[in-house]
Amino acid sequence: MVMRKGVPAVFIALLAIAALACGKKGVPYDDQPSTSLRIEIVSGNNQVGPAGFLSDSLKVRVKTSTGQPVPDITITYAQITPVDSGHFPTPTWNIRKTDDQGIAYSLYYVDTQVGVDTIRAVASGLDDSIVYFVLQVTPEAAKKFVKVSPLTTLTTVAGQPMPVPYIVRVTDKYGNPVAGHRVRYVVQDSSVVVTDSTLAAGFESDTAYTRTDASGLASATWIFSVDYPGYYFSSDLRAYDSLGDLVSFFGAGTDPGTLTYYGAARPIFAAHCFSCHPSAYSDYSLDFYYQVKANGNMIPGDTTSPLLSDILPAHELTHLNFVEQNTIIRWVVTDNAAPGMSGLNNYHDNMKPIFDAHCISCHGDASPSGSYSMTTFDGIRGDGSDAVPNAIPGDAGCRLSLKMASATADNMRLYFGADSVALADSVTRWIVVDSLRDY
Numbered sequence: 001m002v003m004r005k006g007v008p009a010v011f012i013a014l015l016a017i018a019a020l021a022c023g024k025k026g027v028p029y030d031d032q033p034s035t036s037l038r039i040e041i042v043s044g045n046n047q048v049g050p051a052g053f054l055s056d057s058l059k060v061r062v063k064t065s066t067g068q069p070v071p072d073i074t075i076t077y078a079q080i081t082p083v084d085s086g087h088f089p090t091p092t093w094n095i096r097k098t099d100d101q102g103i104a105y106s107l108y109y110v111d112t113q114v115g116v117d118t119i120r121a122v123a124s125g126l127d128d129s130i131v132y133f134v135l136q137v138t139p140e141a142a143k144k145f146v147k148v149s150p151l152t153t154l155t156t157v158a159g160q161p162m163p164v165p166y167i168v169r170v171t172d173k174y175g176n177p178v179a180g181h182r183v184r185y186v187v188q189d190s191s192v193v194v195t196d197s198t199l200a201a202g203f204e205s206d207t208a209y210t211r212t213d214a215s216g217l218a219s220a221t222w223i224f225s226v227d228y229p230g231y232y233f234s235s236d237l238r239a240y241d242s243l244g245d246l247v248s249f250f251g252a253g254t255d256p257g258t259l260t261y262y263g264a265a266r267p268i269f270a271a272h273c274f275s276c277h278p279s280a281y282s283d284y285s286l287d288f289y290y291q292v293k294a295n296g297n298m299i300p301g302d303t304t305s306p307l308l309s310d311i312l313p314a315h316e317l318t319h320l321n322f323v324e325q326n327t328i329i330r331w332v333v334t335d336n337a338a339p340g341m342s343g344l345n346n347y348h349d350n351m352k353p354i355f356d357a358h359c360i361s362c363h364g365d366a367s368p369s370g371s372y373s374m375t376t377f378d379g380i381r382g383d384g385s386d387a388v389p390n391a392i393p394g395d396a397g398c399r400l401s402l403k404m405a406s407a408t409a410d411n412m413r414l415y416f417g418a419d420s421v422a423l424a425d426s427v428t429r430w431i432v433v434d435s436l437r438d439y
């Protein structure tokens with residue numbers, strides 16, 4: 001798109017005022033007021049129209065200071081910004097003469113690029129009196145629909161958004177951007193397309209609507225499904241403008257490998273389920289791997305896991321799209337609900353070795369001290385000597401955390417030995433910051 005530099009209308013208007021004032025330059029104000037003539041705009045200033053439009057009359061009047069019209073004055077019109085980008089109806093229409101009413105006019109075809117055209121009218125012999133007309137050029141009707149990017153076939157891991165958005169542009173016949181034009185994206189098979197207004201459009205996954213922005217651009221995100229029989233697979237994404245014009249993109253998805261709770265499933269639960277199933281929800285939470293399994297709701301490898309029916313809209317109108325649903329199904333059924341790594345400190349990799357080395361000699365499975373067995377994750381979360389869990393996610397006041405607090409006899413921190421401060425700190429962070437992350 002060629003956007004030229006527009007001169008702000010306000011600035012032009014100021015110029016015009018300044019020019020009127022300057023037009024009297026050299027004219028003695030008080031001595032001979034009766035002989036001073038002046039040019040003024042009658043009509044045609046501040047017109048707004050689409051690229052290439054023919055202006056209404058750019059009409060000026062020349063009169064004496066007492067208001068008498070002055071005929072036969074030559075008026076010369078010229079475009080001054082941007083230079084010569086439009087044109088007069090005929091080449092000679094730039095030079096006009098005032099009539100008996102002191103009036104002269106011309107017409108002008110504005111530029112075909114959006115911006116501001118400024119036309120100057122100069123009255124000869126009147127101390128170079130000048131006026132300026134400002135014509136604002138807006139885009140013509142939508143005409144062209146083109147692919148902007150990507151221009152090549154991209155490939156990415158199925159389940160992940162394609163690395164770049166799919167961008168199209170709507171312009172008028174001169175290439176000026178057309179804003180607010182509706183664009184519809186449609187995917188063919190085994191993928192979804194998402195735009196900023198996807199939710200407003202309902203739950204359709206194969207179609208998404210949006211509108212062009214001020215630059216005439218619209219964009220969408222394209223995601224391939226994870227459950228395709230045989231990778232790599234390619235498909236196409238089509239974009240239509242509201243005139244029915246079409247552009248097509250091609251792309252491909254590759255096998256995502258083993259999907260994990262932390263890598264693939266949890267982000268989907270966080271987006272769609274945590275609002276009603278928060279960490280502290282007593283019946284069922286999805287914030288931890290072990291919680292997803294609670295109450296028999298998720299059995300790795302089992303297609304009849306209750307969880308798999310609760311990802312459908314029938315459950316509280318949750319609206320996972322088709323790629324998200326397939327991600328959960330593949331994770332549970334094909335990938336046996338692999339836990340994956342949280343990236344934070346987790347029980348399995350970071351905490352278990354510490355407890356095994358320093359605590360299970362007294363807190364083993366057979367008659368553990370304080371009735372508190374520390375050999376498994378479930379044991380760590382157990383109640384010990386009372387009915388309250390010793391480890392509570394995020395709770396710095398839980399018993400396990402308090403037992404880490406200082407190296408007194410009653411506390412257990414001393415059993416960490418030489419590294420007691422650092423190791424106790426690790427355990428406390430795992431409870432409070434990492435919320436008892438299990439993998």
Ligand code: HEC
Pocket residue numbers: 269272273274275276277283284294295297306307310311315316318320
């Ligand atoms: C608008 C609130 C809401 C949303 C969102 C929601 N749920 Fe639920 N869910 C509930 C309520 C309320 C119950 C308990 C009543 C019932 O079983 O329907 C429940 C129960 C469940 C149960 C059975 C729990 C049990 O052991 O009794 C599962 C499994 C479940 N939801 C999974 C999900 C998943 C997965 C998501 C996200 C895809 C989700 N829910 C999103 C409100 C919600």
Ligand code: HEC
Pocket residue numbers: 355358359360361362363369370371372383384385386390399400403410411412413415416
């Ligand atoms: C030498 C034996 C011994 C070792 C080693 C030991 N503990 Fe203990 N622990 C005890 C005894 C005895 C109790 C019960 C008395 C008490 O609560 O102080 C106990 C109680 C606890 C309790 C409270 C249990 C309850 O519910 O009342 C926690 C928590 C605890 N220990 C954590 C740890 C941690 C963490 C470690 C490893 C750093 C550890 N312990 C190492 C002997 C030990």
